[in-house]
Amino acid sequence: MSLALTLRRSAGGVDVVIEGTGATPVLQQGRNGNSWAGQLTTSSPAVLRYGAQNLSLPEAGIQSISLQGSGSTYQIQVVPLPGLPLARPVIGADGRNLVISFSTVPQLSSQSARPDLRTPGTVPQATYAPALQPRAVAPPLGDMAVGSMVLRNRGFINLKGEPVSMTVRNAPAREVLMALAERGGYGFVFVNGTDRDGKPLDAALTQGAPVSISFHGEKFSRAFNSVLLSAGLQARLEGNLIVVGPNVLGQSFGTQLSKVYRLNQASASSAADYLASMGASITKVSVITNSTQTGTAQASQVAGGTTTTQTETQRISTTETYGAAIGPLKGLTGTTDSRLQTITLVGDPLVIAVAENYLRQLDLRQRQVALSVRILDINLQNDLSISNSFAFRYGNNFIVNDNGRLIGAWGDRLPPTSVQPAGQFSTLAGGASAAKPEYAQLSTTNPITGVTTTTLGVLPPLAPAPVNPGSAYDVNSFYNLLNAAITSSSTKLLASPTLILTDNPESITGGASAGVGSVQSGGAILGQASIGRERANESFVTVGNQVIVSYSASNSGGSGTGSNVITCTPSFGTSGLVFGARVLRIDDNGYVTFNLSPAISATTSTQNVVGCGPINILSVRRLDSGSVRVRDGQTLILTGVISDLSAQVSTKWPILGDLPLIGQFFRSSGSTREKRELVIMVTPRIINDTEGGTYGYGFQPASTESRQMMGSSQGSL
Numbered sequence: 001m002s003l004a005l006t007l008r009r010s011a012g013g014v015d016v017v018i019e020g021t022g023a024t025p026v027l028q029q030g031r032n033g034n035s036w037a038g039q040l041t042t043s044s045p046a047v048l049r050y051g052a053q054n055l056s057l058p059e060a061g062i063q064s065i066s067l068q069g070s071g072s073t074y075q076i077q078v079v080p081l082p083g084l085p086l087a088r089p090v091i092g093a094d095g096r097n098l099v100i101s102f103s104t105v106p107q108l109s110s111q112s113a114r115p116d117l118r119t120p121g122t123v124p125q126a127t128y129a130p131a132l133q134p135r136a137v138a139p140p141l142g143d144m145a146v147g148s149m150v151l152r153n154r155g156f157i158n159l160k161g162e163p164v165s166m167t168v169r170n171a172p173a174r175e176v177l178m179a180l181a182e183r184g185g186y187g188f189v190f191v192n193g194t195d196r197d198g199k200p201l202d203a204a205l206t207q208g209a210p211v212s213i214s215f216h217g218e219k220f221s222r223a224f225n226s227v228l229l230s231a232g233l234q235a236r237l238e239g240n241l242i243v244v245g246p247n248v249l250g251q252s253f254g255t256q257l258s259k260v261y262r263l264n265q266a267s268a269s270s271a272a273d274y275l276a277s278m279g280a281s282i283t284k285v286s287v288i289t290n291s292t293q294t295g296t297a298q299a300s301q302v303a304g305g306t307t308t309t310q311t312e313t314q315r316i317s318t319t320e321t322y323g324a325a326i327g328p329l330k331g332l333t334g335t336t337d338s339r340l341q342t343i344t345l346v347g348d349p350l351v352i353a354v355a356e357n358y359l360r361q362l363d364l365r366q367r368q369v370a371l372s373v374r375i376l377d378i379n380l381q382n383d384l385s386i387s388n389s390f391a392f393r394y395g396n397n398f399i400v401n402d403n404g405r406l407i408g409a410w411g412d413r414l415p416p417t418s419v420q421p422a423g424q425f426s427t428l429a430g431g432a433s434a435a436k437p438e439y440a441q442l443s444t445t446n447p448i449t450g451v452t453t454t455t456l457g458v459l460p461p462l463a464p465a466p467v468n469p470g471s472a473y474d475v476n477s478f479y480n481l482l483n484a485a486i487t488s489s490s491t492k493l494l495a496s497p498t499l500i501l502t503d504n505p506e507s508i509t510g511g512a513s514a515g516v517g518s519v520q521s522g523g524a525i526l527g528q529a530s531i532g533r534e535r536a537n538e539s540f541v542t543v544g545n546q547v548i549v550s551y552s553a554s555n556s557g558g559s560g561t562g563s564n565v566i567t568c569t570p571s572f573g574t575s576g577l578v579f580g581a582r583v584l585r586i587d588d589n590g591y592v593t594f595n596l597s598p599a600i601s602a603t604t605s606t607q608n609v610v611g612c613g614p615i616n617i618l619s620v621r622r623l624d625s626g627s628v629r630v631r632d633g634q635t636l637i638l639t640g641v642i643s644d645l646s647a648q649v650s651t652k653w654p655i656l657g658d659l660p661l662i663g664q665f666f667r668s669s670g671s672t673r674e675k676r677e678l679v680i681m682v683t684p685r686i687i688n689d690t691e692g693g694t695y696g697y698g699f700q701p702a703s704t705e706s707r708q709m710m711g712s713s714q715g716s717l
Helices: 173-184 203-207 220-231 268-277 349-362 662-666 704-716
Strands: 002-009 013-019 026-032 035-048 053-057 062-080 090-093 097-103 164-171 187-190 211-218 234-238 241-245 257-262 281-294 310-322 333-337 342-347 368-394 397-402 405-410 439-445 452-458 477-495 498-502 538-555 566-586 591-609 613-622 628-631 636-652 667-687
Touching: 002 053, 002 062, 013 062, 035 097, 062 097, 164 173, 164 220, 173 187, 173 211, 173 220, 173 241, 211 220, 220 234, 257 349, 268 281, 268 333, 268 342, 268 349, 342 349, 368 566, 368 591, 368 662, 498 538, 498 566, 538 591, 566 613, 591 667, 662 667
Parallel strands: 002 035, 187 241, 281 333, 538 613
Antiparallel strands: 002 013, 013 097, 026 035, 035 062, 053 062, 090 097, 164 211, 234 241, 257 342, 281 310, 333 342, 368 397, 368 477, 368 498, 368 667, 397 405, 439 452, 538 566, 566 591, 591 613, 591 628, 636 667
């Protein structure tokens, strides 16, 4: 069967014909951006008649149509011209060929128009409405790395002998195998099996299950292996001797091979676990730590007594052997060394060769990605304030408009207050102010005799009454002050870090999680954690100031000391930018799946904690993206984190401040408009390290000094 790609033009589209597909072709289709992709599966293997084909039809709006593949699987891709849509095709078959029909938009070779200035209009353009999806369409399939290996069946032994004709029912397997070995001229040895601890197995497991067979002219080798399969036993051929038993594949008269592998990328422990799941017997050394406390607990001790608690630590080293009961590596033993990341294998040379192929496919370099991040915090602020103040005096009357507040004074003196009671002020001629002498009866009582004496005394003079402030201004005068201001400001916080990460989710020893609000939970203070992250596929960037956000108060005074000492332990937070990223997967098709968690915080106010001190109240804007899949080189833009603040304040006279036109002279108004938006742009670029990495990935120095330093350092390299 041979396949070929041909094109047919129709009135409203293009027919892509795959010749030679047969009667039952299977086509899976999907979208890959603006292009259409399909995977064709034939009922039997075929070949491409003309090899991989790539055709083009620009007059129909199609840039390229390609057909490639081998065996029973082939890929078809249709790419339209830039800016042109591609409708969903109609799939059909005529029993021999597969027909994929696309409806296309006719392309105009030339287009002209004479505009009429008196009649506005537009030049006609081609329009297209995308077709509705008739059914759910699966995402397009991608390529994946495949490692293939052919495994020889170690349980099948190749024997020579005359054809066998035999019929038995529920016969012991050992007796049947011995009879077949004698008939073929082979020696026979049956080996009783042992478990992993060296103890003999149960007799029922050792002898194998009873067999019921019926052969008529069957090949000797197939007959012998059929009995082994029916009884659940294993066999090895050593020269002319057949060794049979429940687990004899790992036992041999010949020499065994031992190899030590030092791994580069994978850990020795994970590689050993993989080999154990394939049937190998892996031995590891584990250390068990036991801690025992003896003596009186501190909570149960007498006040002022000495501590009698003692802690004894005991470490016990044990060996553990584990492995699957079945698998292609049955009979292989191994152990690991964590210092050099080596794994040692001992066993049959053929089995070690199979295990070595597995290790080669496991010890691959993990992909790395450089996340180029640009974070913009845009602040737009617009303040408007209008205030009018005036004062005028006529006679002894003084009226003031203080930014919309009415202040009036009539007369040359201000009225009494609560400190200066009424009736204690007098107005003298000439505008002078003095206090009238007041008389009062004073009573005193002798504490011994109990006699009360009453005398008439003079009260001390009171302070003079406050003078009308209008007396400092000229009579029948008017004063005015107008303030109007419009303030506009815009600020931008820009951070553009480049994070290089892998998709390795292993935990980091001594790492700590990085939070947004508190740096103590994030390990941003040196000494709290060796690395400020928990896993190898995470990275964090923190830019800002450390401020106190809370206090933890504790009473350190004893009950019998008579003192009460309060200790305040501050907790710090980041006022600035905190950005976290985690790479989940870097696949073979150039897609990167990652999580983002950027946050910007700023101090908006402060509060005082009694006994400790002031704390800062942080305003936080945070965005958690979830799992995002972006192709290599594409840019993901995250926006919508908007904070919009609008405030208006107005102070005015009653009634007069509400009048049109002239009311603006009797009021003061101000408005504040603040808008903040957080924009994050992330561009992943998969690092190709097949021929060596590139230093300074994506770095562009901003200053002249940085460019000179980078140029000199690269020149020295």
